[in-house]
Amino acid sequence: MDDATAGPLGGLLDDPPRVITAGVELFETTLASQGVELVPVDWRPPVDGLAPELARIVADPRTEGANRAAVERITSAEPRWVGITTAREAVGIETGQFLHAGPPITWERASGPMRGALIGAMLYEGMADTPEEAEAIGAAGGLELTPCHDRGAVGPMAGVVSPSMPMFAIENAAFGNTAYATLNEGLGKVLRYGAYGPEVTERLRWMQDVLGPAMDAAVRRLGSLDVRAIIVQAMQMGDELHNRNRAASALFVREVVPPLLEAGIDPSDLADVVRFINGNEHFFLNLGMPAAKASLDPARDIPGSSVVVAMARNGTDFGIQVSGTGDRWFTAPAEVPDGLFLGDFGPDDANPDIGDSTITESAGMGGFAMAAAPAIVRFVGGEAADALTATRSMYSITVGEHSHFQVPILEFRGTPLGIDVTRVVRTGTVPAVNTGIAGKVAGTGQVGAGLVTPPMQVFAEAVRALAADARADA
Amino acid sequence: MDDATAGPLGGLLDDPPRVITAGVELFETTLASQGVELVPVDWRPPVDGLAPELARIVADPRTEGANRAAVERITSAEPRWVGITTAREAVGIETGQFLHAGPPITWERASGPMRGALIGAMLYEGMADTPEEAEAIGAAGGLELTPCHDRGAVGPMAGVVSPSMPMFAIENAAFGNTAYATLNEGLGKVLRYGAYGPEVTERLRWMQDVLGPAMDAAVRRLGSLDVRAIIVQAMQMGDELHNRNRAASALFVREVVPPLLEAGIDPSDLADVVRFINGNEHFFLNLGMPAAKASLDPARDIPGSSVVVAMARNGTDFGIQVSGTGDRWFTAPAEVPDGLFLGDFGPDDANPDIGDSTITESAGMGGFAMAAAPAIVRFVGGEAADALTATRSMYSITVGEHSHFQVPILEFRGTPLGIDVTRVVRTGTVPAVNTGIAGKVAGTGQVGAGLVTPPMQVFAEAVRALAADARADA
Numbered sequence: 001m002d003d004a005t006a007g008p009l010g011g012l013l014d015d016p017p018r019v020i021t022a023g024v025e026l027f028e029t030t031l032a033s034q035g036v037e038l039v040p041v042d043w044r045p046p047v048d049g050l051a052p053e054l055a056r057i058v059a060d061p062r063t064e065g066a067n068r069a070a071v072e073r074i075t076s077a078e079p080r081w082v083g084i085t086t087a088r089e090a091v092g093i094e095t096g097q098f099l100h101a102g103p104p105i106t107w108e109r110a111s112g113p114m115r116g117a118l119i120g121a122m123l124y125e126g127m128a129d130t131p132e133e134a135e136a137i138g139a140a141g142g143l144e145l146t147p148c149h150d151r152g153a154v155g156p157m158a159g160v161v162s163p164s165m166p167m168f169a170i171e172n173a174a175f176g177n178t179a180y181a182t183l184n185e186g187l188g189k190v191l192r193y194g195a196y197g198p199e200v201t202e203r204l205r206w207m208q209d210v211l212g213p214a215m216d217a218a219v220r221r222l223g224s225l226d227v228r229a230i231i232v233q234a235m236q237m238g239d240e241l242h243n244r245n246r247a248a249s250a251l252f253v254r255e256v257v258p259p260l261l262e263a264g265i266d267p268s269d270l271a272d273v274v275r276f277i278n279g280n281e282h283f284f285l286n287l288g289m290p291a292a293k294a295s296l297d298p299a300r301d302i303p304g305s306s307v308v309v310a311m312a313r314n315g316t317d318f319g320i321q322v323s324g325t326g327d328r329w330f331t332a333p334a335e336v337p338d339g340l341f342l343g344d345f346g347p348d349d350a351n352p353d354i355g356d357s358t359i360t361e362s363a364g365m366g367g368f369a370m371a372a373a374p375a376i377v378r379f380v381g382g383e384a385a386d387a388l389t390a391t392r393s394m395y396s397i398t399v400g401e402h403s404h405f406q407v408p409i410l411e412f413r414g415t416p417l418g419i420d421v422t423r424v425v426r427t428g429t430v431p432a433v434n435t436g437i438a439g440k441v442a443g444t445g446q447v448g449a450g451l452v453t454p455p456m457q458v459f460a461e462a463v464r465a466l467a468a469d470a471r472a473d474a
Numbered sequence: 475m476d477d478a479t480a481g482p483l484g485g486l487l488d489d490p491p492r493v494i495t496a497g498v499e500l501f502e503t504t505l506a507s508q509g510v511e512l513v514p515v516d517w518r519p520p521v522d523g524l525a526p527e528l529a530r531i532v533a534d535p536r537t538e539g540a541n542r543a544a545v546e547r548i549t550s551a552e553p554r555w556v557g558i559t560t561a562r563e564a565v566g567i568e569t570g571q572f573l574h575a576g577p578p579i580t581w582e583r584a585s586g587p588m589r590g591a592l593i594g595a596m597l598y599e600g601m602a603d604t605p606e607e608a609e610a611i612g613a614a615g616g617l618e619l620t621p622c623h624d625r626g627a628v629g630p631m632a633g634v635v636s637p638s639m640p641m642f643a644i645e646n647a648a649f650g651n652t653a654y655a656t657l658n659e660g661l662g663k664v665l666r667y668g669a670y671g672p673e674v675t676e677r678l679r680w681m682q683d684v685l686g687p688a689m690d691a692a693v694r695r696l697g698s699l700d701v702r703a704i705i706v707q708a709m710q711m712g713d714e715l716h717n718r719n720r721a722a723s724a725l726f727v728r729e730v731v732p733p734l735l736e737a738g739i740d741p742s743d744l745a746d747v748v749r750f751i752n753g754n755e756h757f758f759l760n761l762g763m764p765a766a767k768a769s770l771d772p773a774r775d776i777p778g779s780s781v782v783v784a785m786a787r788n789g790t791d792f793g794i795q796v797s798g799t800g801d802r803w804f805t806a807p808a809e810v811p812d813g814l815f816l817g818d819f820g821p822d823d824a825n826p827d828i829g830d831s832t833i834t835e836s837a838g839m840g841g842f843a844m845a846a847a848p849a850i851v852r853f854v855g856g857e858a859a860d861a862l863t864a865t866r867s868m869y870s871i872t873v874g875e876h877s878h879f880q881v882p883i884l885e886f887r888g889t890p891l892g893i894d895v896t897r898v899v900r901t902g903t904v905p906a907v908n909t910g911i912a913g914k915v916a917g918t919g920q921v922g923a924g925l926v927t928p929p930m931q932v933f934a935e936a937v938r939a940l941a942a943d944a945r946a947d948a
Contacts, residue, residue, distance in 0.1 A: 233720075238882070250725055251724055253724075253728045254727045254751075258752070261735075261741045264741075267735045268736070271731075271732045274735065377882075409858055409883055412858065
């Protein structure tokens with residue numbers, strides 16, 4: 001205050017008032033009729049009695065700038081597909097070592113689909129000849145399990161990565177960092193949904209022997225492929241890039257076919273490759289997810305930032321990582337998703353929420369971009385209006401908007417970007433997440449798709465951690 | 475009236491009234507507050523003083539059933555791509571004979587782009603060595619010009635078809651009829667926008683020698699391709715299938731690549747083919763248009779039907795054909811479209827409306843499906859909300875809704891289908907049409923894209939013709 005003689009409130013009413021209104025609408029209406037400048041906010045009491053913690057974070061002089069920097073870094077990312085590599089090279093794992101989705105987990109606490117995927121991966125790697133042998137190895141503590149996120153990777157559903165699998169390498173050209181994901185296996189009885197057995201193993205071998213080398217040949221001829229450009233286009237073509245990747249997958253195919261044709265690959269193999277990708281409208285998910293991670297990783301470790309840099313589930317726990325709190329995971333029990341079920345499956349068959357694919361929501365895609373993809377309600381349930389509501393409500397918990405990912409029906413407004421744990425706690429609104437649903441029994445595979453509610457507790461714990469570390473000085 | 479003793483109004487007020495309200499909203503509000511059942515209608519005085527003619531058509535006992543039958547036939551169509559043929563075989567033209575877009579036209583009355591396309595086609599067919607020679611042939615009456623529609627074909631923009639051109643054959647499997655269109659050349663200096671010269675000729679030759687045979691090989695291996703299924707999907711992926719065919723073209727590519735790979739085509743030619751289609755997001759237009767015509771043709775010649783079965787423009791006149799009035803064209807001067815212009819072009823460079831592509835609107839696509847394609851406003855101008863408004867307003871001039879073409883954002887409501895000339899005249903609302911804009915000088919090519927207003931006069935004339943032929947007896 002520059003007028004030291006005026007007392008603590010001096011000058012407050014010298015200028016026309018600007019009033020922030022919250023709650024009772026009568027105040028707002030009355031003031032507005034008197035020509036007062038209003039800033040209506042959707043205020044509710046913060047959850048869990050965290051008002052003091054929120055106040056400390058708001059008072060931290062670093063917070064606002066740190067959050068702005070985080071969003072600026074995410075939105076200026078330039079994810080490009082630059083290569084195909086093996087998990088052995090890309091994420092440094094050897095036989096007996098596996099990556100998995102979500103925060104850290106042990107065999108003992110692992111859910112059915114997570115164990116099923118690990119069993120399938122052991123069979124694929126030749127560590128066991130039967131599921132029973134594989135299960136015994138797991139139960140005996142014979143596996144070394146590491147979260148994908150700890151090794152610069154992401155994996156949908158169980159997200160199990162074993163050394164021999166080919167992986168997409170996605171480089172963020174604006175920052176120089178790289179993220180990895182395996183290639184998408186398609187739907188039905190697939191490893192990522194916890195299925196295992198000859199059909200799963202055979203497909204993984206074909207992916208290793210034919211699909212991976214074909215993708216490698218394509219990207220070598222392309223040099224690199226602009227993944228962000230495909231996401232931008234696909235979002236104007238009804239994809240939200242988490243559970244709807246139909247346009248993105250079609251756009252991807254048409255980019256890789258000409259270089260594949262020129263690479264001298266056996267035409268019959270090539271026809272198989274194109275049919276495989278055509279038959280899987282989620283193929284692009286495994287490019288979009290590492291693109292999201294490559295975009296978010298430069299926003300990590302900004303002191304004071306309350307922006308979420310990863311949300312991930314392992315089928316038992318839901319976890320988040322926040323920019324200002326380093327690699328620490330805030331976890332709570334994962335909820336069971338609710339949605340549409342395949343065939344005779346129902347809610348009782350559903351495993352709790354699983355997969356790293358919530359990296360899409362963290363990066364302004366998925367549930368945050370559902371307004372761009374109203375047709376997704378035919379896959380996850382609900383009505384088209386719900387898709388609009390999902391996106392609109394996320395602006396209340398994000399720091400900014402994506403400058404490239406635009407939603408035509410919202411007059412090309414950028415998608416909500418930069419989940420702020422303080423806003424989640426203050427508004428009581430958790431991130432909108434749509435997801436595939438895995439069967440809870442190992443070996444079942446996918447049973448449905450729907451929406452899931454992240455546990456408020458993880459955001460509350462992150463707020464406590466940020467508050468404990470907040471600075472009071474300017 | 476079954477109570478013959480009650481006089482002409484006897485019994486009218488015995489039951490609770492059902493009131494049709496129009497205009498002044500006060501009536502509606504007051505009656506509604508009294509619990510009266512209301513049927514509000516958006517009534518305006520019919521244009522051109524045509525109330526007596528409208529009354530005669532409404533009184534015609536055939537009208538309602540005929541219109542219902544027309545829409546039923548259109549919506550139950552099953553358009554499939556079944557082959558590639560030459561114009562010579564498909565539409566029966568020989569050297570010196572040309573098809574063109576829109577209602578009948580002569581060289582004398584033809585606009586710049588129509589003459590330009592005819593000049594380009596003469597050069598391509600070897601009828602002339604220079605544009606000047608070609609122009610002299612045209613001016614001397616050396617060409618025989620026939621509307622595409624008269625030969626079961628449709629053509630975008632100038633729509634010029636010459637004997638050597640390959641054509642898509644689209645069969646309506648539900649009715650057995652077939653419609654044809656040439657293959658789309660892409661954007662820029664192309665014949666259909668009235669450009670001619672070596673670049674145009676060379677591309678047309680390549681289409682004849684490489685692209686056409688490749689498409690022929692693909693469709694022979696496929697047997698047939700379900701064009702309706704692609705349209706249905708594309709409409710859930712942000713296409714309206716007139717000026718936005720991005721998703722449909724990508725879906726088409728992914729269907730034809732595997733059979734092309736297996737057909738033993740030279741991989742380098744095949745890469746050229748895929749790149750050519752990939753580089754042209756309007757490629758599918760030339761499948762969607764004949765699919766629309768194949769769907770509409772069975773709705774022709776239903777006595778008493780006031781449903782439009784074709785809207786088409788030749789760059790000079792806008793014409794429509796109506797089910798109940800046979801092959802008669804109702805024409806009026808075409809308007810100049812308004813929209814977004816390419817580069818340095820502006821409204822002064824624009825030719826009046828041209829092309830058979832309004833067959834899409836006639837079949838529940840294009841401007842009638844714009845709500846499915848809000849991103850199109852970046853191509854034709856306006857805001858995303860305008861795209862919603864365009865579709866919504868068309869329900870007031872159509873007989874029904876398409877049972878397959880659904881708009882996700884409108885909760886999967888079917889697109890408005892079956893333009894009823896009586897409703898157009900009664901409401902004063904003309905069909906919403908989006909369109910490419912050709913340069914008015916022969917040889918220029920495309921100058922923009924936008925919206926255009928069909929002339930009310932053609933609908934009014936159709937109403938007069940239907941009224942003159944209406945039956946008074948039941």
